[in-house]
Amino acid sequence: MTFGSTAKILRVNLSTSVLEVETLSEDFYRLYPGGKALAGYILLNELPAHTEPFAPENVLVIANGLLTGAPVSTATRYVVSARSPLTGGYGESEAGGFWGPELKMAGFEAIIIKGRAPQPVYLWIQDGVAEIRPAEHLWGRTTAEAQQAIRADLGDEKIRVLQIGIAGENLVRYAGLTNDLRHFNGRTGMGAVMGSKNLRAIAVRGSQRYQSLAHDPETLLTLGRKLSKSMREHPASWDLQVRGTPGLVEPLNAGGILPTRNFRQGAFEGVDEVKWEAYEQQLLTARRSCYACAIRCKREVNVNGQPSPYGGPEYETLGAFGPNCGISDLQAIAKANELCNAYVLDSISAGVTIAFAMECFEHGLIGLNDTGGIDLRFGNAEAMLTILEQIARREGLGDLLAEGSKRAAEKIGGDAHFFAIQVKGQELAMHEPRGKYNVGMGYAISEIGADHLVVAHDPAFANPEAIQFKSAAPLGITVAQPPRLLNAEKMKHFYILERWGSMEKTTGYCFFGPAPRSFIHPDDVLLSLNAATGWNLTLDDLLQIGERGTNLARIFNLREGFTRQDDTLPERIFQGLENGPLQGLGLPREEFEQALTLLYTLKGWDPQTGVPGRERLESLSLGWAADMLPVQTRN
Amino acid sequence: MKLYAGGQLDFYLLQHRSWVELELKEPTRLSALLVELGIPLAEVHLVVLNGQLVDLQEVFVCGQDEVKLYPAVNGG
Incomplete structure (x- = not known):
């Protein structure tokens, strides 16, 4: 038995209306424990390179994190992935809310959607049983109207609805998904991919409890209670x-x-x-x-x-x-x-x-x-x-x-x-990289295009006595650095924080949960995952889980033809701001390029091309993925 | 003087008030004042005195001054 997980994936082919349930082995799930890493594995293995984003062959993966639905604050997230119609590369967007936990309570870790329905449909999942239902009456409606109609159709006001809107129906390249009308998978156009499949919504209802899946439910509950209390007394979560x-x-x-x-x-x-x-x-x-x-x-x-x-x-x-x-x-x-x-x-x-x-x-x-x-x-x-x-x-x-x-x-x-x-x-998101250079590096190197949630932001690591900085010590960040600097130490920060962030996206934690962004100490993150699974993971294991996810996405993009030239920033960012305290200051281009080379090296990628090296991939149990790199890029 | 504790800095003030009014008889070093109020200096990232960014360690305040403090804020 795989603790902490239902170990079940629902496979949906909308062209043939065939629904299948697949059971994951514990060995597999330990390497790809949900979310980003699981989606990356599925996309690399099941989506042929150069598939048009709006073709029926594009694969839409919706994947809970390992811990999603656990009675632990901020463990609520799921990812939606496919080839992005906005970037042409790896598409990914996370959201919280109640839908992911409900999917797990209904018996599934993930849904893999292929094909295209001949007419608009929605998917209804209840306690391990799935059904495709007509949705012509939902097409063209607002999300509030559609959610109400689905709940009325099924006669249950507590059904959780994940859906696209008319932007997804109309294939707007940055259309997203919403659940409960207020939680969003906004980025990379995943709603447009779902719209291209004529799939308007996925309604779920489940009765399972996460505790029944956990290796040590008592420890998980005790930790959950402790975190809820400590959160109220922690300045890092106070403003939130x-x-x-x-x-x-x-x-x-x-x-x-x-x-x-x-x-x-x-x-x-x-x-x-x-x-x-x-x-x-x-x-x-x-x-x-x-x-x-x-x-x-x-x-x-x-x-x-x-x-x-x-x-x-x-x-x-x-x-x-x-x-x-x-x-x-x-x-x-x-x-x-x-x-x-x-x-x-x-x-x-x-x-x-x-x-x-x-x-x-x-x-x-x-x-x-x-x-x-x-x-x-x-x-x-x-x-x-x-x-x-x-x-x-x-x-x-x-x-x-x-x-x-x-x-x-x-x-x-x-x-x-x-x-x-x-x-x-x-x-770009609403974070100015000219004042936070590692945020800029995150925009540049992120596999999904400009993303502000790749690493915790630079100002948190400027003062060695600050709470957020000190909370990053267990991860290996021990030397404070100013926000407007790119050097070897900053790239070390980046490499650690990127893996930690990717781990959050894989295990279902929100960016607003774990330190250093927020209040959950890394040791408690570890405790939660071990209580869920019984795997005796270490912090290094968690960083490796995160690194596996970023490498899978990197290989996906290389396979689509992305190169180092795509890991850059808009020209404007290298020029000076027009006003404010940073007036006239831009992000120095030469420093940026040097730092990018340093970062590639830390990641075990070719310092010039950014192609992951076989040795690093094998150390991450991703030797199989090295064979998926375009032949001309292999090293 | 009026002092605004932005972001999570009001966490440290009595009743978590964002604004505090203080009567200062003479120019006072801001850092010393913040220590008295219980705001950890390490958590203060930016100080705006009467609309201008200033250095926390160097600034003195008095009279009708308005000081706004902000922590290092992260993304989201």
């Missing part, structure tokens, strides 16, 4: 409890690292209108949590004075539709968040792509004829909302912007490519 991610707006602005007007600036003159105090006064109605999580960082809101059926805007959404579009109208930003949730668009890519269009408009690269008469300047909230609607529906200029900023820039031509703030085709 009180403000949630919207609390980031003001401190980032003070440091000059709040992306503003398409990353031209780092400070926003309208910050007081969009910071937490304004949010609390104008929008906030309640605080909510994910499954079994004591932090309660989710927010419920009113929009234009009316209760919203969707969750409140997170920091990323506030930043992307607010300062980055030059907009300080908080109600308009909240409305944009509601539209993204109702239609399921990645709010980061949507906001940054609209900011891109605003800059193109201000430079005359697109005009009123292109926008249908919309004055698409920075700061025009009404224009932002209109374009957002158009993107979801692929109408007017929205049809072009639905392709993402990189493809749109290629179509517009001229200097438009300079205004596309993206890596590998995916837009």
Whole structure:
């Protein structure tokens, strides 16, 4: 028996309507214990290279982490993976909420979806039994309407619904998935892949308890209780409890690292209108949590004075539709968040792509004829909302912007490519890399394109006496470094933190759970996983689990033709910011390239090409994957 | 003077208040004041005095000064 896991995968072929259940061996699951690592293994082995993202042959993997559903705060996450229609590379997006735990309670660790249904369908899973059901009546509906209809169809208000919206139906390349209308797999266009399969939703209901799967349920429960208590007494999780991610707006602005007007600036003159105090006064109605999580960082809101059926805007959404579009109208930003949730668009890519269009408009690269008469300047909230609607529906200029900023820039031509703030085709998140160099390195090297959750952010490691810094010592981070520096020690930080983050994405932990980002000591992370599995893992084992996941994704991308030249940053980031405390400062290109070489070396990759070496792959039990590298890249 | 403890820094203040008003009779070293208030200096990443970023170790405050403190914030 595999403890900590149901060891079951549901395989769904939508072309043939065949459903099969596969049982995983413990030896296999120990190497690929869910989430990122499991998805990476499946994609490399079952998805032929160069498969078109919207072809029926693309493989959509939805995978819980090992610990997802355990009675431990922040262990709620699942990943959704496929070849990304936004980047053409490895697609991946994580979310929390209640759906992942419910899937485990219903008996499955993962779902592998292939083929394309002839008509819209949804999948219904209850306690080990799955069924494909018609969904024509859901197509074109908002997520709130569709969730209500599914629950009514099945006669159970407690069913958890994971679904796409009309953006996914319309193949917007950065369409996502949502569960419970307020938890999102936003990034890399996984909703568009699901839409291309004519799969609108996956409804689940389960009655199993995680404790029945655990090797040592008593230790797990005791640890869960201890963490819930310690979380309330820990400063690193305090701000998440009180403000949630919207609390980031003001401190980032003070440091000059709040992306503003398409990353031209780092400070926003309208910050007081969009910071937490304004949010609390104008929008906030309640605080909510994910499954079994004591932090309660989710927010419920009113929009234009009316209760919203969707969750409140997170920091990323506030930043992307607010300062980055030059907009300080908080109600308009909240409305944009509601539209993204109702239609399921990645709010980061949507906001940054609209900011891109605003800059193109201000430079005359697109005009009123292109926008249908919309004055698409920075700061025009009404224009932002209109374009957002158009993107979801692929109408007017929205049809072009639905392709993402990189493809749109290629179509517009001229200097438009300079205004596309993206890596590998995916837009940067709301964290300014010119003030946090390892965040920049994360944007550059991430296999999914610009991703802000590759490593815990640099400022946490600047002061050797700070709580977050000290909590990273068990992982091997012992020498503090300034945020605006790239050197060998910083690359050591990166290499450790990247593996730790990848481990979180594999085991189901949220970025807001484990140290150094938050309050769960690495020893308690270890204890939770060992109590679940009985595997007697060490911290080194956990780092190796993480490293396995990043290497699988790297090989996936190399197989698709990615090279070192793709591990870079937008040209703008190498230039100086226009305002704020970091005015005039850019990320030094030469230092960046040298650091990238150092990092490749630490990772056991060829220092020049970034191709994983066979020796390192074999040490990770990934010798088989070395044979999947393109012949010309093998070393 | 008025002092704002941003981010998780209000965790350390009495009743977790974000704003504190203090009467200072003479210019006072900010770092000493924060120690008195129970805010660990290592947790203070940025100090904004009357709208300008300043160095925590060097700054003195008094009278009508407004000080905003921010911790090192992470992603999410």
